[in-house]
Amino acid sequence: MKVACCSSDINVPCLGTPTTKFGSQEALVLLNKCSSFKHLKQVHGKIIRFGLSYDQLLMRKLIQLSSSYGKMNYATLVFDQLIAPDTFTWNVMIRAYTISGYPKMAILLFNAMLCQGFVPDKFTYPFVINACMAYSAFDFGRVAHALAIKMGFWGDIYVQNTMMNLYFKCENVDDGWKVFDKMRVRNIFAWTTVIAGFIACGRLDSARKFFEEMPSKNVVSWTAMIDGYVKDNQPIEAFNLFERMQVDNVKPNEYTVVSLVRACTEMGSLKLGRRIHDFSLKNGFELGPFLGTALIDMYSKCGSLDDARTVFDMMQVRTLATWNTMITSLGVHGYRNEAISIFEEMEEVNVVPDAITFVGVLSACVYINDLELAQKYFNLMTDRYAITPILEHYTCMLEIYTRAKLDEIYTSGITMEASHNVAELLLKSKITSIDDIKELIHKQYGDLDSSELGSDHSFTSSPPQLPSSSGMQIDVNQTSR
Structure with missing residues (x-):
């Protein structure tokens, strides 16, 4: 039997010697104690030496552990050696x-x-x-x-x-x-599956009908229905269901609370959002990545960046979505330097950014009108992180470059549509070099026929629309707080 990643000279501490009794039960105990992939390979080596590779229970455990460590090639090797x-x-x-x-x-x-x-x-x-x-x-x-x-x-x-x-x-x-x-x-899982299925397919009324017919409801079915109303832009109905849920003495879970936080975001109600936050604290919900990110998004969109930053600073564990939401929130509220500072902190703790991260960072560069910084982060995005630029990235670069180098564009009558077309051309060309971007911009604006330039002088320094972490666009001026 050949296992390329298990060599005979591996030092296996406390695993015994060939003269020591070592059977399937002892091997299983060691596998259950594995704390790393390196340790797993050491135990596997001993399993091979003691001729236990025939034991499929052990092989299944090796497969499960290997996959949990992200080592599917190793798991495949273990499986392929089974006769x-x-x-x-x-x-x-x-x-x-x-x-x-x-x-x-x-x-x-x-x-x-x-x-x-x-x-x-x-x-x-x-x-x-x-x-x-x-x-x-x-x-x-x-x-x-x-x-x-x-x-x-x-x-x-x-x-x-x-x-x-x-x-x-x-x-x-x-x-x-x-x-x-x-x-x-039909168990409660089947009922919940059909409800969630109808909601996902946009059949909210049918989902509600099945929900009311359920012989018994648990927190998952309540939450599915509440979340359905939030996604359907019916936050009031979501809160009505939540009140019924409490009357029925069904304890909410983290997903329920997050749905309610998003309902507050949809309503633009800072007061109600704070009440839900207080409810979560009183009921012992930890400020994990899922709930914390939703709260940051809610506070930001409801106009309280201080509360958003407080939540961010309190979080012990942050996902990429958390960092992106905080960077975007700071940027759209005018704290561009702080947004870039958060990005630098993100890099320091080895969180790998994605395309959305750099939309926020480049937008901040546009706001502070720093071409050199924008070029630095665009190069960082394409060179170090190998992220393929998207339209929003090119829009940012076009905005800041034309503002810095081609001021005459603003007085020549170039329309927003013309600018958008140049950004789309950059996207189509998949350009990642700053010099090539400059050259294409110069060429395109130089080639524009003045007769094609409309009288619309609305090409201003407005930033591109940033992606929302919750997928909601809120006009807080039209809702009560």
Whole structure:
């Protein structure tokens, strides 16, 4: 047996010697104590030396741990060395591919399983269907559906729920409903799946009908309905449902609170947002990345940047979305230097930025009219982080470069449409060199026919529209606080 990443000269502390009794139980104990991938390989090496590679329970554990460390190549190596993996092991490997971001490999592995004569069980199909959803392989999902029926597993509620979820995912409401309608037993998960499915497909009224018909409701079903109203721009109805939820003595979870925070953002109500924040603190909700980011977004859009910054500073764990939201919030409120300072802090703690991050940073450069700084961050984005520029990046560079170098543009009658066309040309050309950007801008504005220039002098220094972390555009001036 060949395992390229396990060598005989590895120093394995406290693992015993070949003369020490070492069986499957002892190996499993060591695997459960693994704290790193390096440790995992050491234990695997001992498993090989003691001839325990036949034990599929150990191999499944190795696969699960390897995938949890992001080492799917190693997990594949372990699986490939099994002569006759049982169905349970096939299932573990299929699931590992899916949750590790390789759904296509999961589908191919299922094909191999069938071709090699191994028989799937009722657990195989939900894993495969989930892979189909992740890969948007809806046609193959239908094939899996047909196979599940043929193999006699269609009566399994887990298979039915997963299949129903697939149909709603591909916006096939009728087939999703048919699956639900034919279920002999419907648990609360099935009811919640059909409600969430109708909401996702824009059928909020139908979702509410099923919600009211549910024999019993839990926090997940309440939250799904509340969030549905928030996404449908009906925040008042979301709060009405929340009041009913409290009357029914159903304790909200973090997702419920986040939905309510977003409802406050939608309403532009700072007063109500503070009440929900206070409610979350009194009920013991931690200021994690999900809730914290929603609060930062709410406070910023409701006009209290001080509260947004306080939440940001209190957070122990921040995701990329948290950093992006704070940078954007500072930028749009006029604190451009602070926005750039937050970005530099973000780099110091080794958080890798994305395209949205640099929209905020470059917009801040536009506001402070610093061409040199904009060039620095554009180069940083393309060279160090290998981020492909998007339209908003080019719009920022076009704005700041023309302001600094081509002042005559502002008096020549160039329209917003003409400027937008140049930004789109930069995007189409996929230019990443500052010099090339300058050259193209000069060429395009030089080639413009004055007869094509309208009398619209509205080309001002307005920044590009920044992406919203919550996807909502709020006019707080039209809502009460």
